Amino acid sequence: MKARKKIYLYLIVVIALIYIGLLTVLYCSESANSDAVIQTFGDAFWYSLVTLTTVGYGDLIPVTPLGHAVGMVFLLLSAGIMVTLLGAVLSFITSEGMPFLMLGLQRRKNWYYFADYGVEADTLAANIYREDSNALIIYGEKRSGQSEIPNYPCLYLSTSPDRIVAKKKNTGTKCKIFFMKENDIGVNRRAVNLHELPVEVYARTTNGQDKLSGNINFFHSYECCARQYWRSKPLCSHEKTIVLIGFGNYGSSILERAILTNIISIEQHVAYHIFGDAGEFLAVHYRLGELFSLNEESSIGDSLIFHKESWAKNRSILEHADRIIICEDDEQYGWGIFWTLNKYYRVLGRIDLRSSWKVPGVWANEDIYTPQQIIRTSLNKAAIMINEIFRSAVSYPTLSWNELDDLHRQSKIAAADHLLMKTRILLNDETITELTASAVKEAYSRYCKTKSSEAAREMYRKLDHTRWLRFYIFYNWSYGSFRDDGARQHPMLCQYEELTSEQKQERDAAWELMGSIYAELE
Secondary structure (H helix, E strand, C coil), X not given: CHHHHHHHHHHHHHHHHHHHHHHHHHHHHHHCCCCCCCCCHHHHHHHHHHHHCCCCCCCCCCCCHHHHHXXXXXXXXXXXXXXXXXXXXXXXXXXXXXXXXHXXXXXXXXXXXXXXXXXXXXXXXXXXXXXXXXXXXXXXXXXXXXXXXXXXXXXXXXXXXXXXXXXXXXXXXXXXXXXXXXXXXXXXXHHCCHHHCCEEEEEEECCCCCCCECCEEEEEHHHHHHHHHHHHCCCCCCCXXXXXXXXXXXXXXXXXXXXXXXXXXXXXXXXXXXXXXXXXXXXXXXXXXXXXXXXXXXXXXCEEEEECCXXXXXXXXXXXXXXXXXXXXXXXXXXXHHHHHHHHCCCCCEEEEEECCCCCCXXXXXXXXXXXXXXXXXXXXXXXXHHHHHXXXXXXXXXXXXXXXXXXXXXXXXXXXXXXXXXXXXXXXXXXXXXCHHHHHHHHHHHHHHCCCXXXXXXXXXXXXXXXXXXXXXXXXXXXXXXXXXXXXXXXXXXXXXXXXXXXXXXXXXXHHHHHHHHHHC
């Protein structure tokens, strides 16, 4: 790049010297003739300018043979110069010259750089622009590769993040960089040296972790999707049969969050019918049979029933399901199932479908890829609060949110996600889908009034112990006489009735926590 700049510089110097030489020859030859009208160097320059631009005013003309020769050179060059200038202007407009110029003029805006354009990137960018009127969206690829024009202002620059950052010149807020393809940051050449740049990076991953690595943040899109789904469409008390069609990345995340979050009664018996290949899921979570009835519906607890045959062969289950969740990774295939169910089946319950675009009855990328979800995040707000409240309540040193390992972070997330269920249970209101300060405050007040009842207190404790058990069993922990994180053993991994009085009292903390949570939310 430096060698090319030197060549351009030398070329400009040579052209300038030739031009000055021609002007000098013209001036010297004409000024020596008393009949010539070109008498000064300024006259010679004006004549060259008028001639090279093909304007030709005719106010100045050479009269000497040498002057005529120089004039002829200018005439021959004029056509080439005009074509070159026109080509340069067109090239500047159609290439990245104009976008780079526009970029430089908007340094004080908030820059959001996406490594590639795609459905997820487009959705997040649209949501960012909707919430941030001072946003500048930048795509790191050429516009020619896109068939549609986004309905928000954006620039297409096939360039690396470091050039973008250099153009920003530390003006305004830090540039935010997004890698929206799965695990793209590990292979995309544009991710090189990002940790050295003054930027915030958000990279999509499939490993389930969102630990920070310097300035690089990871987000799990399938997990975000599942948590957002159960938060916006929580399990209701009348729902006994849930059907999941599709058990790839989205389906397994939906079931995972159902296992960890959908605890609304100590007497519930929800049957989850899963259609898709669950071999790997069951192999990884090999202890699920300790808490769930596997492949056989139970009337005293929750069941996980995995079907190897096609969903279409189970008409009775589909038609009597309280909820059908179509969570195929292949969105087009999912839409096909959606239309088939609506067209040919008498479905009594609701049908939910994951989609890239928002229509009634569908949960869409528009709900998942939002600044609150991705730019760390409204989903984790309550979990971070829980950790900070715990840190301030104990006298010994504890880890901050960014220092927690994945297990302890997921533990806080599971407890936080269940706060919405606790609020709905305490207020006996299944219309609540948002964890607001007023709702949590009212729920905590209700808890304080009812916990004096022995039956109510036991119910609260048993409910949270069930949630706690599910989390650790899901992560393959087992009973041990003392806690051993390496062996994944814990002395409370047993039925509620087997706990000591002191251990049962520990379950009160999850409910008492609501008193601190609503204060923080306010």
